Amino acid sequence: MKFRKSIKLNVTAFSVFFVLTLAACAPIQLIAPYDERIENGVTELQKSTTAFFVKIERQKGSDKNDYQNHVKFYDESKVSTKSLLIRASATAQNKKTEGQIDLLMQKYNKLEEQHEKSGLKINTIPTLESSFNQIFRSILTLEVAKKELKEKKKGD
DSSP states (O other): OHHHHHHHHHHHHHHHHHHHHHHHHSOOOOSOOOOHHHHHHHHHHHHHHHHHHHHHHHTTOBOGGGGGGGHHHHHHHHHHHHHHHHHHHTSTTOHHHHHHHHHHHHHHHHHHHHHHHHOBOGGGHHHHHHHHHHHHHHHHHHHHHHHHHHHHHHHO
């Protein structure tokens, strides 16, 4: 009886060891994979936002009455940002990218609110553009790092 218990215990121990060994060999992914559509979408948003700021600078600022002339930019930016957010949230382990895109959406909302209430003063444009570029850079840096990781895995 003791002999049977001993064999049963050894088989159980070996089974646990075998499963743990297999699990250790399995690849672990702690972050979502690279998404070319997110990279391209963010790059397009960055270009359109830069074009917007260049236009505002060229006209020496934009008062609240001029806001109506830029509603299309705000609408298109929101649509693009929301689409990117939905895409990012559809991928597992993509909270970092989701958070950055959400931050970008908040930035567009604040910019539009400021533009509608008091306009955009020429001297604030460099700071506003820089804050947007910081977010764009952050999102793109993460996506490029994911891309490099993907290419590195292909080479292994």
